[in-house]
Amino acid sequence: MNVEHLKKYITEVRIDHFAQGTKVFSEGEECNGKMYFVFSGNLQVFKRKATGEDQYVRDIKPGEFFGEMALVFPSPRAATVIANSEDTKVGIITKDIFLGMGKESPGFLSAILHSIINRLTAVEDQISEKQKLLHILINEIHEKSGDSSNTESVTKSEENTQGTGNQESDPESEKEPSSQV
Known part of the structure; x- marks a missing residue:
């Protein structure tokens, strides 16, 4: 990607700040066609268990991204993401920006x-x-x-x-191979 094209996309990326404890999005909510890159701070991902409790999945750190599935599949969000730092700074990329960057x-x-x-x-x-x-x-x-x-x-x-693609063992297949073609 040449520098001029890169500058174009960087200026289109929206920057947002999230205070500690703020939800970026919640599991089950409609996706907004945006993915996020973390510039600073830390976020945590949670999934809802069958009991209704939230279960910690992983941390998201600077340099990482999340929410990319919203650019590919228009399905509800698969997890809840919460800011876990005083000031978490993220770049928000829309589907149009994503596709443009991908072409370049x-x-x-x-x-x-x-x-x-x-x-x-x-x-x-x-x-x-x-x-x-x-x-x-x-x-x-x-x-x-x-x-x-x-x-x-x-x-x-x-x-x-084990290692068979979940196929049942077939005694016939264990015989010597036939010479027929």
Whole structure:
């Protein structure tokens, strides 16, 4: 991106300040087609649990961004974001600015995509760990209830889904490959 184009987009970015404890947006509220870059301060992300309580998810620090899904999917906000510093300064980017910057600088889009992929990978890792814990707990419950047949079933189910895309094991597929073409 050349400097003149960069200046154009920088002047279009709106700057906003949030006092500590101020919500930037709430989970479930309609998205406004804006994403945010943090210049200074700290924010926290919360998700509502089934019990209605808010659960802390992560911090957002200077140099990071959030709310990018609003530029791609017009769905309600997936989390609540709250300023956690005396004066949190963010740049607000609309969809038009985002698309313009993306046309001028593929590197900009690449950086955004890289960050989103990292977050998605972290979420997948968390889900995997929770699934492992769930299987351990289910096995313990079955063992304590004296029902070993269910324990074996859960263990076999785990073995069948490990690294196979959740496909059931097929005894026919374990035979020697045929020479037919």
